Amino acid sequence: MSLRPDITELMARARADLRMGVPVVISDPARGSVLVASTETLSPARLAGLRALGGELCIAITARRAETLKARAYDGDLARIAVPDDADLTWIAAIADPADDLNTPMKGPLRSVRDGQADLHRLAIVLMKAARLLPAAVVAQIPKGQVTAIAEGLTRIDHNAAARLMAERSPLREVVAARLPMEVSEAGRLHIFRPEDGGEEHYAVEIGRPNRQAPVLSRLHSACFTGDLMGSLKCDCGPQLRGALAQMGAEGAGVLLYLNQEGRGIGLANKMRAYSLQDQGFDTVEANHRLGFEDDERDFRLGSDILKSLGFSSVRLLTNNPAKIAMMERTGVAVTERVPLKVGETAHNRGYLATKAAKSGHLL
Structure with missing residues (x-):
């Protein structure tokens, strides 16, 4: 019997380390090893x-950010700057964070690295996203990843094991369910689901006693x-x-899935950064x-997983987003009806809703 953490637990530890400013080591037998730190939480001492x-040193950024900086993304979906x-922390932060782009649009000249492989850098960006940090990492090549990790007390991630893990979504298990009387219905029940990877919990709000053999009125709500x-x-x-809860209460049955994917999956801090840019x-x-x-950046398959674990195989989906319908169908939950949910337009969000319709295909 071993008490050593497995790759799932090491990835959870790595996310926590990066959020606190502690670097992690990513290793691969064929690709070598790198030391990775978040541009957002890096301290002068650790730099x-x-x-x-x-x-x-280089900064791994996504191709989206590289396009903004007019930097060459030789690696396709990412660039190594x-x-x-x-360069000090202010310069590094400016590469990752667009907050001051309009005031100082010229960050360069920037030199993109094109030699060598970028797979370890790619995993570094995945880790930053999973930690709800800016998707940018300071990366340093090191000759002996395991030696460095042991000497410095750092978490070491095996690239191949992590890549396999990230290609799959973490299984969800129901932790507890209890009766929850609500304004829309006294016959409410709240189910708590926890992913095995140590990520955020997700919730299912069940109204009444929906028939598992018939399409249930449902909503995936982030x-x-x-x-x-x-x-x-x-x-x-x-x-x-x-509005979704009220409609379920009026019909006497329904399931609302409350998924902790704030800001379309980028987290509240990054969402506020996006608001500042808006x-x-x-x-x-x-x-x-x-x-x-x-x-x-959301994964709507989480909703499908929860519905199936609760015994539902078909839904009447409250949504304006065709992507949710397509996901349900792909993952084995039949959508028998799209129920429109057109509420909440204000002078403040009219442009936002227009953008969702024009660029994201929402049916508004």
Whole structure:
């Protein structure tokens, strides 16, 4: 019997380390080893430590961010930007964070690294996204990953094992369920689902006693702190949440899946960064791209997994998003009807909704 953490547990540890500013080691027998740190949480002392290793530092950024910086993405979906010897944390942060792009648009000249493989850098960006950090990593080549990890007490990730793990979604298991009387229905029940990878929990709100043999009125709702709790006028999330629950209550049955994928999967901090960019004149999709993210980083398959675990195989889906319908069908949950959910338009979010319709295909 071994008490050693497996790759799933090591990845959870790596996410926590990166959020606190602690570097991690990524190793591969064929590709060597790199030391990886978040551009967002890197300290001056640790930057000095990376430089003391003696090799060239680079910043791995996504092709989306590279396009904003007019940097060459020789590696396709990412670019490796060489860090000048005299670059400080302010320069590194400016490569990753677009907050000051309009004031200082010229960051360069930037030199993109094109020699060698970028697979370890690619995994570094995946880790940053999973940790809800900016998708940018300071990377240093090191000759002996295991030796460095042991000497410095750092988490070491095997690239091949991690790549296999990241290609799959973590299994969800129901932790507990309990009765929850609500305003829309006294016959409410809340189910808590926890992923095995140590990620955020997701919830299923069951209204009444839906028939498992018939299509259930359902909604996949992504968490929105600003809209659901604060009543933000910049989006339509709060009205959609309350409207969906009200319709389920009126019909006497339904399942609302509350998925913790804030900000289309980029996290609340990055969502607020996107809001700041929107105040500079960029739309919601452009803001995500400037930060280095795709239009939508969510995984709606989580909703399908939860529905099937609850015994449902078909739904009447409350949505304006065709991508959710397509995902359900691909993952074995039949969508017998799309139920429109057009609520919450305001003067503040009219442009946002127009962008969702024009660029993301929402049926508004």
